[in-house]
């Protein structure tokens with residue numbers, strides 16, 4: 001997964017047990033390994049090597065060696081999934097899949113599911129191109145949850161959260177997270193993690209694992225989803241391997257590998273802006289954006305830079321996602337993480353998002369934060385949005401609300417009237433009319 005979830009001691013324990021330490025394996029190794037998927041000779045060699053490894057590092061063995069020297073990239077690797085693979089019924093893998101199948105049923109009726117056909121077709125199509133022969137095995141669900149995240153369950157259920165779609169700049173960056181998740185799937189990292197948990201921990205942990213899987217994401221609240229995300233979290237080796245596989249899949253479809261590095265730079269910038277250290281975002285709390293990871297991705301991108309005419313596809317991405325920008329930005333501001341949201345708005349403005357829209361939401365940020373001088377800053381941002389772009393009609397309603405708080409009654413009435421003029425059929429028109437009448441009296 002791209003992000004990790006909550007920070008309960010239980011999960012901290014798990015991450016220690018699963019050995020989040022660096023080792024000799026590199027992104028380059030992972031990238032090269034992934035390239036062997038299409039090479040029958042390399043595949044045969046890998047298979048032979050795997051058989052050897054199974055003998056020496058069987059799962060059932062005490063994992064002492066792994067704790068002492070946490071796994072070179074291939075130390076306890078499972079074989080890649082083959083297209084159409086379903087685990088045989090007697091295996092623990094089948095049990096894991098069945099649990100996830102049940103969870104998928106709940107996902108289908110989740111209130112957070114974004115069903116828009118055009119957006120789903122867009123993300124689905126890109127996933128398919130990246131996944132190649134595995135296309136049919138992967139189901140993508142887009143959820144309206146304002147955190148940067150994507151997850152991959154062992155049975156091929158991929159979740160993409162709206163907080164990620166808001167933050168990505170172009171199709172190549174979307175390809176970065178989709179292919180990374182496909183990497184986790186192909187390498188069966190969930191199964192590795194599940195076995196780590198079972199081997200290293202007591203029955204209680206296994207029960208918690210099952211409960212969390214069963215409880216999400218139909219539960220619908222973000223805490224439950226964050227819990228699930230945490231359980232599906234991977235260690236550093238697995239993340240590196242997924243990055244390597246992801247880059248390879250991007251490479252095969254000619255998506256600019258430089259955008260993987262660019263994406264991580266953006267995430268780091270937003271994380272640095274988050275001053276709320278007491279209640280950091282679950283993503284940043286448990287998964288500090290890593291400079292090492294960003295730089296490793298940059299090295300690979302630099303080496304590959306001259307190889308192809310790389311695709312970035314900003315226009316196609318904007319066409320698919322921009323109808324949701326207002327909704328996603330409203331969800332973002334509801335989190336109340338204003339420092340981080342301001343950094344995000346600045347990044348989106350730099351990207352070329354309509355200045356009326358970024359300006360409006362800057363004003364909304366000040367209005368909702370309501371600190372010293374924030375109402376005045378909100379009015380300035382609204383004015384700037386009106387002068388520089390085409391903000392939504394709701395800007396006038398927000399202006400009216402701020403002016404009313406500042407006891408500028410006549411100005412508030414004017415702003416509310418402008419809102420109704422632009423949007424006479426607004427759902428809250430009656431309510432706003434009451435305000436106007438109230439200001440008259």
Ligand SMILES: [Zn+2]
Pocket residue numbers: 001002003180184234238239242
């Ligand atoms: Zn990951």
